Amino acid sequence: MTQEERLDFLISQLLCESAEYKDIPVPTAQEEKRRLLRALMNVRPPRPASDEFLRVQDEYLKERLTERGGMTTLKDLSPSAGGCYRGGSRTFHSRRIHLQRQAV
Numbered sequence: 001m002t003q004e005e006r007l008d009f010l011i012s013q014l015l016c017e018s019a020e021y022k023d024i025p026v027p028t029a030q031e032e033k034r035r036l037l038r039a040l041m042n043v044r045p046p047r048p049a050s051d052e053f054l055r056v057q058d059e060y061l062k063e064r065l066t067e068r069g070g071m072t073t074l075k076d077l078s079p080s081a082g083g084c085y086r087g088g089s090r091t092f093h094s095r096r097i098h099l100q101r102q103a104v
Contacts, residue, residue: 006060007033013053014040 001009008026011033015021021040027033049057065071 001056001059003060003063004030006056006063007037009056010053010060011037011040013050014044017044 007030011026014037015024015026024036027036
């Protein structure tokens with residue numbers, strides 16, 4: 001399954017979960033599809049998902065992470081002003097990093 005097919009599969013599965021989504025059009029542009037997928041994932045209530053959905057979602061997200069250059073780790077960051085850290089084009093507040101490290 002290609003990344004585009006995974007994206008289409010995930011969107012179609014999420015749209016089928018709720019009758020209120022039946023009239024949502026699926027865009028043709030990849031970036032718009034990605035935004036729709038993210039929106040659907042953000043509003044989906046916690047409930048069980050099929051093994052197939054979870055497998056495809058995992059494959060899709062792993063590939064997206066690779067496309068985006070991997071995950072930012074603490075060693076990738078450098079201190080900046082105001083208790084913030086910079087990593088590439090992103091800025092992270094030190095309190096957030098501390099809380100994330102405690103959660104691990």
